[in-house]
Amino acid sequence: MGSPRFSDFVSIRDFSKQEISFVLKKAKQMVPFASGEEKSNALEGKILGTLFYEPSTRTRLSFESAMLRLGGAVMGFSSPMGTSIEKGENLSDTIRVTETYADILVIRHPLEGAARLAADLSTKPVVNAGDGAGQHPTQTILDLFTMLESKEKLEGLNVVILGDLKFGRTVHSLSEALALFGANLTFVAPPSLELPKEVIAEIESKGCRPRYATALEDAVKDADVLYVTRIQKERFADATEYAKVAGSYRIDSKLLSKGKSTLSVMHPLPRISEIAPEVDSTSHSLYFKQAAYGIPVRMAILSMLLGVEF
Amino acid sequence: MGSPRFSDFVSIRDFSKQEISFVLKKAKQMVPFASGEEKSNALEGKILGTLFYEPSTRTRLSFESAMLRLGGAVMGFSSPMGTSIEKGENLSDTIRVTETYADILVIRHPLEGAARLAADLSTKPVVNAGDGAGQHPTQTILDLFTMLESKEKLEGLNVVILGDLKFGRTVHSLSEALALFGANLTFVAPPSLELPKEVIAEIESKGCRPRYATALEDAVKDADVLYVTRIQKERFADATEYAKVAGSYRIDSKLLSKGKSTLSVMHPLPRISEIAPEVDSTSHSLYFKQAAYGIPVRMAILSMLLGVEF
């Protein structure tokens, strides 16, 4: 059996367990190139087009860095301001034009389904860098990669996922992927921000029996990984309600002392006040390493989609 | 006789028929490099400075792509926000400073004459990427190139030009160039958006006897190319008037069935609703190919101005 071939990277649901494992293996190979320890010009002459219809420093810059580190070039826009989108151009036309300027496109868009539309239209590979409440599959791969690097295996791993589980797109695809790999999932969310029924159904269809907790202290007790996400103020009608929720889900040293000594805290970043700064310097903090793994993961995805072998 | 030398690319009026033909021939040579079929690092070590005082995804990205595909590098700004222009710096100073940072400058500016001023000041080559109601000469070259690739010759070609002929800078330089090459021109415009007298005079001075039509159905009958441009809402005092005009100039399959089977529709893009989406998949649609030809045309212009031989 040869290597799987990928034409686009739109949703984690498009991939089998074997295919995801293959991407994770490729990402591992990229680590020395990401750190600069090894050099490569494998993507020389290739152009990445970045179409960011919504702001995202971290995601955009990590794609750019991944491309540049492998000798490729980058062009595009980081916000729709100052583009023909402002003149009223539809997404289809923008894709059909920009795909002739680049070898691969990365798109972030406020509307769910935008990346799929782009992938269907374009003859060039398209990577979804987040589409509304939809998917953000390269984030999921880097989350899995981080857990794998830190904990060695995903099967049987106790993962607690905390925060806005309703609107957080990161959380949906991550949960589904973790279920696929046999991790044990515990969800902790404020009322009204719980995991949507269809995501639960998807997870259960993979043989996972998730637990639901409200008290964070109980949930962290046997956790290997605590995955924290942002709770957005805008989701609450009442500021006092928000403050109460945000306060009760704040991760600090006191809380972490209730868990295993090997408990790792992850966060897709940016964080606001979900994690106390005192955690940064402890061995629990895995979030900056997680961010850094964006480079090898995106190197792997870009080179696979461009058909470049390593 | 050697190759003509170009120091700047400001207005199509600066060039003779022979010179334009030479650029078109060079663009033809660039097609395999634009598609990535052939590789070149001919512009390695050269820096393109993009000074976009006005938004333009398409034009900016196609210049960037052309530069990157030939191994060059790009820096600049895509809107005046966040630049010293906001601090009140005049154009002359910006040019005098940025020209020392780059090997060639591409400028788009809301004011007519800005590119000429830049070219006069700068010791480095300057390309006009659109100056107000003035010129957009690289668009004209790519329009001519598209017609030539599709129809084989420009002489005797029946071209219908439709839309806002008063303010559309694309249309002015294209009409003049087509007249120079002996094409037959028919203009279709709503009242008050007709071609300016001085453009008509320029066209007639080249021996062209343009026709003027109001009914689009008649005009397309013997047309080889239908060149459509945007009619901007802002040009109308009354929204009902705009809707009426926009509606009567909409290109759809029914209209195209009145013309030759080989009739090609072009548009500088972005389009709003001038061309019905149903046209996209027909053999009449030439506008996406036209957009793609921006790359070989701009590759030719950049390398000629930089004195790099192919």
Next chain:
Amino acid sequence: MGSPRFSDFVSIRDFSKQEISFVLKKAKQMVPFASGEEKSNALEGKILGTLFYEPSTRTRLSFESAMLRLGGAVMGFSSPMGTSIEKGENLSDTIRVTETYADILVIRHPLEGAARLAADLSTKPVVNAGDGAGQHPTQTILDLFTMLESKEKLEGLNVVILGDLKFGRTVHSLSEALALFGANLTFVAPPSLELPKEVIAEIESKGCRPRYATALEDAVKDADVLYVTRIQKERFADATEYAKVAGSYRIDSKLLSKGKSTLSVMHPLPRISEIAPEVDSTSHSLYFKQAAYGIPVRMAILSMLLGVEF
């Protein structure tokens, strides 16, 4: 004695006279690379991250150009719009994440001390491209370099510094550096925009006895260099007061005729109306050359910080 090693470039106060001289010597070496006369790929495979929390065309583009000319690559943001800073991310987190994407960071920030914080946090070299009313050390190096290239030595050089001496960060670090090199300083400022006491103390501690003038005509008489800075309208409560001050400090041919024939006028640019355009074409004008020297100076600083020998 070997070459001095630099880990960051945050404040001119961090460096000894020998170290500054070393940077100036390196900048001299870079001149043929900046002009394109000589080619180098010494920084190939290196990525510069540009973190501009405040607009600055000139500084940002000159860093980018310096990096690209030496074969390096660039990524980053030119304004905080469209970045996770808008989502409320703090500076520390942005630094900790972006430093894993790049080999060296250049930061401009509205708050004094931001660059120092970044340098302390980051394991990669950090260059301060201006932090509020604080420092802008690469500007100081290029100012010194310009004087040295034009006047051959700094010791005993008569330098008049004019404008907003209170808030102008350029002026503070330049004055201190010039004092260190034994230049004679004369300060001319409108009332309420005089040099802060602590800067005067710093200058005097280096053995310099500055002069203070109000009449520009007297001050320029024996000057070798007249360093002009912008007086910002916002500093004045009253528009009439501003107009009076701006008018009395305007540099024109008439004023320059009172000085030496070899008097050179410098300005960090952008200028608004401080220097009359008539000066541009005279031998007094040194400001465009000064701007151009930004490239070799930043080439020297980037390659030294990246540990690349020339």
